[in-house]
Amino acid sequence: MDAIQGAYEPISLPTCLSFRTSLRKVRSIKFSGGGWLGNSTRLRGGYHDIPRFSVRVKAAMPEDARISLVNGHTETGAGKSVRDLSNIGNSTNIRWHDCPVRKVDRQELLQQKGCVIWITGLSGSGKSTLACALSRSLHSRGKLTYVLDGDNVRHGLNRDLSFNPEDRAENIRRIGEVAKLFADAGLICIASLISPFRKDRAACRALLPEGDFIEVFMDVPVEVCEARDPKGLYKLARAGKIKSFTGIDDPYEPPADCEIVLQLKEQGCTSPSEMAEIVRSYLEEKGYLRT
Amino acid sequence: MDAIQGAYEPISLPTCLSFRTSLRKVRSIKFSGGGWLGNSTRLRGGYHDIPRFSVRVKAAMPEDARISLVNGHTETGAGKSVRDLSNIGNSTNIRWHDCPVRKVDRQELLQQKGCVIWITGLSGSGKSTLACALSRSLHSRGKLTYVLDGDNVRHGLNRDLSFNPEDRAENIRRIGEVAKLFADAGLICIASLISPFRKDRAACRALLPEGDFIEVFMDVPVEVCEARDPKGLYKLARAGKIKSFTGIDDPYEPPADCEIVLQLKEQGCTSPSEMAEIVRSYLEEKGYLRT
Numbered sequence: 001m002d003a004i005q006g007a008y009e010p011i012s013l014p015t016c017l018s019f020r021t022s023l024r025k026v027r028s029i030k031f032s033g034g035g036w037l038g039n040s041t042r043l044r045g046g047y048h049d050i051p052r053f054s055v056r057v058k059a060a061m062p063e064d065a066r067i068s069l070v071n072g073h074t075e076t077g078a079g080k081s082v083r084d085l086s087n088i089g090n091s092t093n094i095r096w097h098d099c100p101v102r103k104v105d106r107q108e109l110l111q112q113k114g115c116v117i118w119i120t121g122l123s124g125s126g127k128s129t130l131a132c133a134l135s136r137s138l139h140s141r142g143k144l145t146y147v148l149d150g151d152n153v154r155h156g157l158n159r160d161l162s163f164n165p166e167d168r169a170e171n172i173r174r175i176g177e178v179a180k181l182f183a184d185a186g187l188i189c190i191a192s193l194i195s196p197f198r199k200d201r202a203a204c205r206a207l208l209p210e211g212d213f214i215e216v217f218m219d220v221p222v223e224v225c226e227a228r229d230p231k232g233l234y235k236l237a238r239a240g241k242i243k244s245f246t247g248i249d250d251p252y253e254p255p256a257d258c259e260i261v262l263q264l265k266e267q268g269c270t271s272p273s274e275m276a277e278i279v280r281s282y283l284e285e286k287g288y289l290r291t
Numbered sequence: 292m293d294a295i296q297g298a299y300e301p302i303s304l305p306t307c308l309s310f311r312t313s314l315r316k317v318r319s320i321k322f323s324g325g326g327w328l329g330n331s332t333r334l335r336g337g338y339h340d341i342p343r344f345s346v347r348v349k350a351a352m353p354e355d356a357r358i359s360l361v362n363g364h365t366e367t368g369a370g371k372s373v374r375d376l377s378n379i380g381n382s383t384n385i386r387w388h389d390c391p392v393r394k395v396d397r398q399e400l401l402q403q404k405g406c407v408i409w410i411t412g413l414s415g416s417g418k419s420t421l422a423c424a425l426s427r428s429l430h431s432r433g434k435l436t437y438v439l440d441g442d443n444v445r446h447g448l449n450r451d452l453s454f455n456p457e458d459r460a461e462n463i464r465r466i467g468e469v470a471k472l473f474a475d476a477g478l479i480c481i482a483s484l485i486s487p488f489r490k491d492r493a494a495c496r497a498l499l500p501e502g503d504f505i506e507v508f509m510d511v512p513v514e515v516c517e518a519r520d521p522k523g524l525y526k527l528a529r530a531g532k533i534k535s536f537t538g539i540d541d542p543y544e545p546p547a548d549c550e551i552v553l554q555l556k557e558q559g560c561t562s563p564s565e566m567a568e569i570v571r572s573y574l575e576e577k578g579y580l581r582t
Contacts, residue, residue, distance in 0.1 A: 101430040
């Protein structure tokens with residue numbers, strides 16, 4: 001039997017209990033001692049790899065409340081009283097604690113669904129401009145967004161990172177992890193960074209529930225980006241003053257199948273607000289702008 | 292003269308321009324070429340240490356729009372046309388870009404002010420319980436909170452960190468930086484972690500505008516924490532199975548002057564909801580629960 005730790009100390013009802021387990025690939029959860037569970041029993045993170053779930057409790061828990069997990073091989077905690085879960089041991093690392101406010105509660109408050117808009121593309125392709133226009137467009141509709149970019153991350157959280165390959169990968173990993181927290185907080189998090197490699201972007205995608213990572217590719221030819229050169233970086237790269245510059249002497253791997261591709265029009269360019277509208281419509285269609 | 296980088300490419304009006312400068316302790320900002328500035332000119336991060344400010348632009352910028360910064364010693368960018376700010380050099384690192392939605396805008400949307408509640412104390416002192424009760428209390432009043440703790444950070448963003456002293460400090464630094472981003476996003480961010488050293492807590496405090504870092508000390512004697520031992524960690528530490536355990540063989544430095552101290556009552560313990568109410572009242576008084 002797996003260990004379960006904790007002590008039952010409800011704050012107020014309805015409340016929700018959050019459990020962790022070391023049991024992987026949990027197939028089902030059994031409750032007994034009826035009447036204490038609400039009908040909105042939910043699994044956080046699903047049955048699959050994240051061994052965490054929560055139970056909404058709508059009534060005082062009876063003395064005989066019991067819980068067990070089944071993963072095909074093992075039934076854990078079977079017959080164990082939920083009121084008597086403390087100090088059974090911690091070898092297998094099941095813990096539980098009252099969970100605070102859940103993502104679904106925050107989403108209800110915000111009337112939107114948390115997600116990550118991941119804008120990838122070359123330097124000068126218009127990532128920041130899109131991030132800005134999109135956040136304005138959503139804000140004007142009462143939606144809460146937050147932009148993560150080099151500016152607010154490289155100077156803070158990632159100030160310890162250089163531009164060598166390992167640190168660039170770590171920069172992306174951390175931004176992915178922070179974006180995940182923002183999505184969990186219920187925000188529409190707009191991450192805007194070159195993120196040149198598929199592998200790094202895929203790792204960030206894998207952190208989020210399916211559908212919640214929306215990759216937007218700024219499909220702008222390097223010649224156009226170089227002609228724009230808003231920060232003068234291509235000029236420095238051509239002069240050899242910046243090494244390993246994406247698009248010049250370092251590769252950019254375009255997404256194989258991302259959610260949204262934004263291209264320049266043949267004649268004239270697509271305006272930032274037109275591009276923002278494309279992304280906003282996508283969010284609208286997929287239900288992210290309501291609960 | 293300090294360098295200024297960027298190119299003027301307004302998205303829509305009103306918009307806001309965000310500048311950065313290497314000039315410290317800026318005392319004043321001069322604008323000329325009138326008519327293009329709104330009346331809500333604001334400084335982000337104040338005049339003090341964070342060399343960043345933003346300007347709300349309500350009308351098309353005239354050809355002769357000019358800007359300069361004064362810090363008592365130097366006037367920078369004086370007479371420099373705002374429309375012609377590109378590629379002056381980057382030795383002194385002034386850049387500007389259209390800023391997306393500002394903190395003040397998000398706060399208006401949320402009807403609250405972003406801040407960090409930093410809960411410090413020994414293992415078993417009730418930090419997570421308070422974080423949970425507080426987030427519930429605020430949520431029930433329509434306020435958006437997010438809890439950062441070991442659970443959602445150690446398993447994600449900080450999964451690369453061990454428990455050696457350098458990594459424990461880095462763990463705290465990163466949580467401080469992420470908490471700062473959440474406060475900037477307008478949330479009431481509740482960070483719950485032992486954070487035993489004054490130096491590390493002070494560094495996190497320094498990241499935020501004055502008043503926005505609210506340190507809450509769970510002032511519970513180690514004997515009480517050890518008797519509770521909800522995770523069985525004190526037992527392991529006493530048995531020598533965990534080394535450098537705060538309160539046992541590693542020091543905890545109580546805050547010298549934090550915003551809130553929560554102690555156990557002589558008879559019986561203060562309930563989580565009573566403690567949460569103390570913190571909530573503080574936020575209410577200080578104006579964090581409105582805009």
